[in-house]
Amino acid sequence: MSISVGSTAREQADAVRRREISARELLDLHLDRIRERNPELNAIVSLDEDRARAGAAEADEALAAGAEVGPLHGLPFAFKDTHEVAGWRTTYGSPLFADHVPDADELIVERVRRAGVVVIGRTNVPEFAAGSHTFNKVFGTTLNPVDPTRSAGGSSGGAACALASGMVPLADGSDMGGSLRNPASFCGVVGLRPSLGRVPEWPHANQWETTSVGGPMARNVGDLALLLSVMAGPDPRAPQALGDPGVTFALPLAGSLSGLRVALSTDLGGAIEVDHDVASIVESAGSVFGSVTAAAPLLTEADDTFRTLRAWHFQARFGALLAGHPDSFKPSLADNIRAGESLTGADVARAYEQRTTLSERMREFFTAYDVLVLPVSQVPPFPADQEFPTEINGRPMETYLDWMRAAYFITVTGCPAISVPFGTTADGLPVGIQIVAAHGRDRFLLEVAAAFEAALA
Template sequence: MRDLNVDSTARDQAAAVRRREISARELLDLHLERIAERNPQLNAIVSLDEDRAREGAAAADQALATGAEIGPLHGLPFAFKDTHAVAGWRTTYGSPLFRDHVPDADELIVERVRRAGVVPIGKSNVPEFAAGSHTFNTVFGTTLNPVDPARSAGGSSGGAACALASGMVPLADGSDMGGSLRNPASFCGVVGLRPSLGRVPEWPLYNQWETTSVGGPMARNVGDLALLLSVLAGPDPRAPQALREPGSSFASLVPLSLAGLRVALSVDLGGAFEVDDEVASVVASAASLFDRVSDAHPVLAEADDTFRTLRAWHFQAKLGPLLAEHPDAFKPSLADNIRAGETLTGADVARAYHQRTMLAERMREFFETHDVLVLPVSQVPPFPADQEFPTAINGRPMQTYLDWMRAAYFITVTGCPAISVPFGHTSDGLPVGIQIVAAHGRDRFLLEVAAAVELAVQERR
């Protein structure tokens, strides 16, 4: 494949290796060249180990030469999110407390991606314990936006999105609680999917019944994302809430016709949050893609309290003992969020779960009369990288580091699948994605819609 390069689709790269048109070692060299070119400035890939990567690429070529059965991602360079435990590989969670931590076992997402044949090269940078949608920490520093390095790459999968957009890796894994797959995808101009609850099982977890955060795929296009989802998805006996549909069902997809699709489009869910004027304009312009579009939206009034309560409860349960032992080792915003969980009562948590049940039911009813909901991914375009979070939108102050993320985390607590698809740019060229949401379990349908939107955007250029 003469024109193959690091910006080629992951599917083309994997096919070229499989057909032996390029070796895994040659493909790795191409990516290491791009990493050497872009990573010193952008800081997306951390714990890079070129020697171990070359050993892995050589092993991939040997497996192919001997006729061994190979996986769908065979030979592709891969950097796991630095919150995912990778056996024998430094995994810091973006925290100085784990600066030298090396796990002795892979977590489930890593197991699956490794089994699919990737060549691990390192980790992708994250904010401390994946908290906050701006990727910086005291271990590795700040990840910068590949479009404008003065701006944030988003987070918590900011390193992954930046590495993808700049051609350092062909695919990336991530996780999403309040927008950690979707927000950096929008900021960096790539695709990020928060799957339905149970679509991508995770193990081990401190609480297998915690359903706020999910793992998922990122890619430069919807077809590549579907390929990675085919590896990540599917049941596992260690994950009791996993959906039973096999991951292989996502391996290929055909864009759906947008004609007749019942689309609800809302830039702010009826005034539920502030949206930057330019972002709102880009999202509103998506109406031109569809012939049946309305300004309807579900009522998600309880989403803010529900998300913040469950997030604080989750953080306190998981990180509270560590904060008590190391009170000065956490960034202030995260420490405050953990401590907010200390005052929660059983009644508070019960209220949050009751509200979440109502929100899920309301979304189920909404999708009886609408096929998809379109809204912003993030309420702002990429903001300056020297800020922890936007302090105002359209002149309206943001009181906390969560206020500007409502467009993403309101969807989190519904349990529905949501995808960020590149759609436009601000007047100064910063990427803006649109968020497309479908009913729980309709991940394949959502991907088919997203693929059609992606194609329509390409045809307009």
């Protein structure tokens, strides 16, 4: 098989291991694509070709010496610019950290590097990963690879764009309010928000606050499962990590849509406003599953729960930094941080009580259904010169969070959710569907997503 940047990550990794292509040659293929697409799209930042070439040479030398290699050996990789990578510039998309170079890898980076990747640079993010449109004052805006006048989504927008355009074969990301799922939908790739505890994080300022999780992105479900098998598994430094080892998610995936109990809702029972084109595309996914029931869990408390916990988290993390540098934050993020200042203990306690209620309600919902299908994003990719959509179907969106409810309502349930490419708008813009399963059923969710993907082939 002739390997190209369009080959699956599994094909590329297998070819390197069989020495059908060297890590150097594979790197050159991807650097050529980066030179072709990145000047316009701005997905990969802090690119370091010299260090990447040195890493590829080391990968080839390890194979030549007969060393045991990891499952991602020789694959070019660019980490999200919010994940700390030892010795590599990590800016968080903020001018305050424009020259920040960490001394150590964080856990997700440690695991992916141990699996054998060749680090080439970073993927662009919004400032401190806040918001689902990727732009910042350090590197500028990442554009959609399908239509460069449109947003690539965020906060893992650089990752999704780089994947979709063939600059990298796999990507990492993180997801608080949809940061793995929204850009996957916008760019036509696959993004998984795992169950709470599936991909442990360390270091972490608060190991007991789990609104944000790390996770994988790929161009297909099989490649995503490969990356999840590297990222997942317990670690003694992360007390809430689930105990299943990463190998649990290794291929093959053997799911089926036959007999699946599918609940489908385009608007979560009227709880969210969804663009008419997006709703129509999600509705049509029912024909792929075969038999679906129009149903949705009651998530009344989700909006207050998410916004309270997000503001509390942001104030705790960035409050002192904002006080010292009040003009160095984008206004929407500064407002979100300041919203946490007025929260009381009773407010936070209420949010956690509501989150518990939502989790229990989802547990009960998944006794009647195997999966829930709904939109990933409430809109198709919007113009890149907007910070966020200001209206949906004529209904005003007052904040940069309003249009993301389809994603963050699921966030506070703790359930795993995957964005899978499905259709396009009349303008040819990608639209994904969001498939959700019960907490802990990540392997099952991948199997369903793989079966759905296969049904579209």
